[in-house]
Amino acid sequence: MKRLEKKVSAVLVAAGSSTRMGFDKLSFDLGGETVLHRSIRAFAQCPLVDEIILVAGSNRAFAQQQAADCAKPVCVVAGGATRAESAKNGVLAASGALVAVHDAARPFVSQQVITAALEAAARCGAAAPAVPVKDTIKAAVRGSGKTVPESCFVHATPDRSTLYAVQTPQCFDRAAYLAALEELDAEKARLVTDDCSLFELTGRPVQLTQGDYANLKITTREDLPRPEQKEEHKMRIGHGYDVHRLVEGRKLILGGVEVPFEKGLLGHSDADVLAHAVMDAVLGAAALGDIGQHFPDNDPAYSGADSLKLARRVAEILKEHGFRIENIDATLLCQRPKLAPHIPAMRRNLADAFGLPVDAVSVKATTEEHLGFTGEGLGIAAHAVALIETL
Numbered sequence: 001m002k003r004l005e006k007k008v009s010a011v012l013v014a015a016g017s018s019t020r021m022g023f024d025k026l027s028f029d030l031g032g033e034t035v036l037h038r039s040i041r042a043f044a045q046c047p048l049v050d051e052i053i054l055v056a057g058s059n060r061a062f063a064q065q066q067a068a069d070c071a072k073p074v075c076v077v078a079g080g081a082t083r084a085e086s087a088k089n090g091v092l093a094a095s096g097a098l099v100a101v102h103d104a105a106r107p108f109v110s111q112q113v114i115t116a117a118l119e120a121a122a123r124c125g126a127a128a129p130a131v132p133v134k135d136t137i138k139a140a141v142r143g144s145g146k147t148v149p150e151s152c153f154v155h156a157t158p159d160r161s162t163l164y165a166v167q168t169p170q171c172f173d174r175a176a177y178l179a180a181l182e183e184l185d186a187e188k189a190r191l192v193t194d195d196c197s198l199f200e201l202t203g204r205p206v207q208l209t210q211g212d213y214a215n216l217k218i219t220t221r222e223d224l225p226r227p228e229q230k231e232e233h234k235m236r237i238g239h240g241y242d243v244h245r246l247v248e249g250r251k252l253i254l255g256g257v258e259v260p261f262e263k264g265l266l267g268h269s270d271a272d273v274l275a276h277a278v279m280d281a282v283l284g285a286a287a288l289g290d291i292g293q294h295f296p297d298n299d300p301a302y303s304g305a306d307s308l309k310l311a312r313r314v315a316e317i318l319k320e321h322g323f324r325i326e327n328i329d330a331t332l333l334c335q336r337p338k339l340a341p342h343i344p345a346m347r348r349n350l351a352d353a354f355g356l357p358v359d360a361v362s363v364k365a366t367t368e369e370h371l372g373f374t375g376e377g378l379g380i381a382a383h384a385v386a387l388i389e390t391l
């Protein structure tokens with residue numbers, strides 16, 4: 001992912017009182033992980049984010065403990081009486097030129113939602129993820145909390161085709177946010193229910209980006225995931241294919257193993273056709289391009305490169321984008337030499353490079369019965385498939 005030119009601070013507002021929930025919702029266990037930890041992790045895993053400002057209330061010690069394993073710098077600051085005040089405290093403490101203000105109570109935010117809002121804010125100053133509303137909205141006098149007052153009559157029905165429900169992270173140019181705060185009457189600023197309103201009320205444009213219905217704000221008990229709604233790990237599949245010519249005077253490297261043979265594969269790197277097909281399968285599953293894009297074959301940095309090192313980098317890229325590799329299956333198309341004795345070592349090498357157990361990596365080999373270029377011994381080809389999951 002291309003980094004933004006500006007430093008980015010994620011401000012996680014976590015100083016609420018969970019009144020509508022009735023118990024501390026940020027410590028709710030989503031299945032081995034609290035709501036707050038899941039929200040922190042989403043921003044810790046985003047390559048665009050440089051620091052995290054955690055805005056806490058009486059839960060300060062809990063917040064600190066939940067951020068203890070965060071790989072990015074974290075600063076815990078005190079919240080205010082309203083969400084708007086907490087957001088302001090967080091933005092004041094931030095050092096980034098861009099800030100992403102996120103409800104800690106939205107633990108299911110995806111990397112795509114964060115990235116789209118940050119990139120739009122970098123271009124136009126302010127952006128927020130949104131989803132088209134699904135219900136028809138009625139304007140009427142509101143009761144307290146969740147209730148509808150007794151004589152409640154409709155004032156108006158806004159045209160639903162123009163309505164969006166706005167989510168977080170709401171992302172801004174920090175200087176513009178602070179200028180808007182200065183321009184807006186302090187009482188009005190304290191009462192706005194989302195951060196973009198500051199921009200709208202001071203005549204600044206706000207761009208809406210693609211939100212996600214799954215990025216819900218945990219507010220009342222009905223929002224808590226039921227067992228069957230537990231966080232869905234979406235599976236994706238990818239395919240990779242590569243071929244290299246067999247020539248004299250080169251080593252034959254397959255899956256990081258130097259296989260004794262009178263010829264070797266020709267290529268800019270070590271021409272490890274198996275590792276290349278596997279990397280393309282993994283990148284393909286995540287729709288992150290291919291190895292040619294990440295490690296160009298006209299870049300001298302990759303001349304003679306050890307493909308297993310590149311595989312390690314591919315594994316990191318996947319992780320940075322919020323994916324986990326489930327398993328890999330590859331087939332080498334090779335007439336000669338006989339590869340069976342070397343396959344266990346190839347599996348171990350690939351498993352090590354991708355951070356997987358050996359039983360998650362399968363390598364097979366077949367001849368093509370003397371047919372075609374592999375059958376005639378002119379080259380070796382490899383196919384691979386990879387299954388990945390969202391973290």
Ligand SMILES: Nc1ccn([C@@H]2O[C@H](COP(=O)(O)OP(=O)(O)OP(=O)(O)O)[C@@H](O)[C@H]2O)c(=O)n1
Pocket residue numbers: 013014015016017018019020021055079080081082083084086087102103104105106217218219
């Ligand atoms: N004074 C406040 C109020 C809210 N929040 C944070 O803003 C987000 C959205 O607020 P909400 O869902 O309303 O949380 P609570 O204030 O905890 O809930 P309630 O309004 O039911 O008390 C939450 O992550 C909450 O912790 C905050 O940091 N400071």
Ligand SMILES: C[C@](O)(CO)[C@H](O)COP(=O)(O)O
Pocket residue numbers: 083103165166167168193194195217
């Ligand atoms: C910012 C927000 O999440 C956008 O939908 C929402 O307005 C927060 O409302 P809350 O009542 O403070 O939870």
